[in-house]
Amino acid sequence: MMLAVIGLSGTVLLWEDSWILLEGANDAPTSNTAQLAKAIEVAVETAPELSRVTFAGEEIGLHQAIYADGSGAYIAQEGIVVDRWSGIWERPELWLFELHHYLLMGEVGKTITGVLGIILLAFTITGAILWWRTKQTFRFRLWPARYTASAIVRHHRDLGVVASPLLLIAAATGTMMVFPAISSALLSPVTTADPKPELPTDLASVGRSTDWAAVMANAQSAFPSAAARRLMLPPTPEEPIAIRFRQDFEWTPNGRSYAWVAPRTGIVVAKDDPAMGDTASAVVEKFYPIHAAKVGGILWRISMTFAGLALVLLGLFASWSFWTGKFNNRPESILRPAKAAP
Incomplete structure (x- = not known):
């Protein structure tokens, strides 16, 4: 069931640029540094303790300001605040992101999503192995032919094997983003020393004098x-x-x-x-854009949408089959009311 939640939230996020319908969301992004500086000034004036500003891009033509207290704002490129929120629950793209990445549980939830990614990898590989013995009966369906245990098992098996290449990619990239130690170990042969620059810690603080x-x-x-x-x-x-x-x-x-x-x-x-940087860094940089379909155009986005919806169906029908089967297989002595003592 949790894999279904991750699959559904991820699928919706793939298309967030289509359903954020605020004024200016479809504007072409600007690279003018003066206009970007103006947006920062507006963000600083809008609320205290600005944390970051993500500038308008190809997906969304609005600047997004995030503050230390969890509030935020969308700012049009001409410097007008078009939306404000006090918490993530006021913007669907924000709480969906938290649900998909953290299961709304912070770092603990992030760890759980990583473990679920490993489980999905195991399910996908073992499922493909088990499917091979019954490949002669393969019939692709988006929906089970009947709501019986056997029909749901066949649907699960056949839909899973079709979606398995995409599910492997989604699970592998997601898991390695959550657990970078895994990717570090796998990419160690192409990793070289890449020291990060030392940053000064004795500078003047950001203030009104900041230009x-x-x-x-x-x-x-x-x-x-x-x-x-x-x-x-x-x-x-x-x-x-x-x-x-x-x-x-x-x-x-x-x-x-x-x-x-x-x-x-x-x-x-x-x-x-x-x-x-080294080859390992170049590979790691590809995980998120592949996982979130930020590259590959509309075809890759549709492909990952299919993977997400397949994961939803696989998770929901597996859970439904498990619980209904568990209930129906309970001994009659448990289901039947106890007879009154004579």
Whole structure:
């Protein structure tokens, strides 16, 4: 049942750009640093303790501001706040994300989703092995022919084997995102030392004197041809501002290219360019965009939608068959009312 919940929430999230119908959601994104700086200023003025701003992109033409208390805002590219919320329950895309990734249980839920991914891998592999012995009776159906135990088993077996390649990809990429140690172990032969830049911890804090136009312009100079995707304020004072960019070769929508900028001077104090990284880092960067169908166009999105819906059907019918079978197979002595003592 939990796999069905993950499958359904993930499928809906695949199409979130189609059902976020706020004004400006379909606008083409801008790369003008002055306009991006204006959006940051609006986000800072809208509420205290700004945490991050994700800039408008190809999927959604609105900037998303998130604050430390869990509230947030969508800001149009011309600098107008088009929506505000005080918690995730006021925006479906936010609580669906939390449900899919964390099962609404924080880090514990994230661990559970990783374990479920491993279980899905095991179910898919063993199911394909068991199907091979009965392949002569294969008949693809999206829905069981009858609501009997045998028909549901055949439906489960045949639908599962059709969806198995996509389910393996979804389960493997999801699991390795949750448990990076697994991918590190698998990719160790192509891993090389990749030291991260040391960040200063004695800078002036973000404040009214921060020149956001200078911050964005100088950060852009670190990656001149890249698109600015997210600005993250430092979690503790005296640390630099992080700006995340996406270069042309990167698959991840928000990129993995970082520039760190001093809040007062606007000077770039460090950068991390994935073009200089190893093969392992390049592979890991592909997990999320493949898992969430952020690459591959409409065909891959439809394919992952089929995988998600197949997981929902497999999970629901398996649970239904289990519980109804468990109830129907109970001894008659349990189902029959006890006779009164003479």
